[in-house]
Amino acid sequence: MAQCDTKTRILDGAEQLFAREGFHNTSLRVLTNLAEANLASVNYHFGSKESLLQAVIERRLLPLNKIREEKIRKVLALAEKNSILPGAEDLLRAFIEPTLEFRNSSPGARDFISLIGRSLSEPDETVRNCFLDLASPILQVLFKALHQALPQLPPEILITRLQFIMGTMSHVMCMGNHSAFNNPELPLPLDHNTLVDQLMKFVLAGLEAPK
Amino acid sequence: MAQCDTKTRILDGAEQLFAREGFHNTSLRVLTNLAEANLASVNYHFGSKESLLQAVIERRLLPLNKIREEKIRKVLALAEKNSILPGAEDLLRAFIEPTLEFRNSSPGARDFISLIGRSLSEPDETVRNCFLDLASPILQVLFKALHQALPQLPPEILITRLQFIMGTMSHVMCMGNHSAFNNPELPLPLDHNTLVDQLMKFVLAGLEAPK
DNA sequence: GTCTATAGATTGATAGAC
């Protein structure tokens, strides 16, 4: 673990273990051992294991959401200035690109993205809400922006398709380049740029599919 | 729990709890209590908690995969008979429709579909492989069939898009009609047929998106 | 803030009577 204060080392370790082993399958003993911290330090710094999870998610998601929201607002502002409708592709890109760019910025970030990618389907409601409460505002912003971009698409269809998009993204965020197919015949090279490119094309086509 | 033998009651209970609470968050005590069975009966009938998970998945997934494979083969056979290419839409439908139909067939089936929807992003490798080993063959069949249907699409792009489709499906299978958005303004009525219909349109458009 | 020690509860698994 890097040389920094205990609190940060615990956050880094928790990020890694929660992502790779799962929240319930990570014990504070293994965690504090990895973080080179004392078993008691988790409760001293964070109060409980669940509050630690909350802190792990907040540390990265709040800044990421700020970036995504700024980019979306920029697309909206530019469209308004030119008196045209905002483009669905630009809006989706403003949401997706920072996420996957962030994923590639560091090993910890990769673990984090994997963690929140899975949060959407987390069975434990406490864990899931920990993520959803922080993600809900930006999803609302995106929904409203896309509704401006595609006014002819009924809201209930738009929100359904947005759910599909979240599902696709979650999957990419969890798996990254790792294939779901145990298929030795077909390796997946897929560098970062190709992956983003393909993901954009896929979700844009899905979003704009005929009613 | 229904009146049937202990083994079945344990399978039913495990299906429900593994799906709703998660595998690691489900204790054998709570499980055997729900199944009205003795604590020791799990190890007697299945050997271990992990073997129980294996049994839970096998019981439903093997028959379901058989149905999906038959439907895919039927599409392929009909196309060959008429000397035309199989349709991508027919193939996707052969894979997706039985899955979501099965999901609606009983409460237990719904839990099961939710469970395997999440298996793809399960962090614990043992649990994930438990599912992947059984899912891999049918995914291979689907991939090869779609490659026939869309020969102009490079295999590495096809497999990437198939991954996206699996992600979208997983999400629908996990969440069902339950929204990812904590948005009281926008309820999601989405009956079964509309959901399948929208899902088909979304993934087909994504699969056939321009390169 | 960091440590040791431990409480107090829960876990998966098993032994052995019936």
Added chain:
DNA sequence: GTCTATCAATCTATAGAC
């Protein structure tokens, strides 16, 4: 096949010395 009783390990959380 089903039961009780229990083991040995593990867990989160806390108390209290330093």
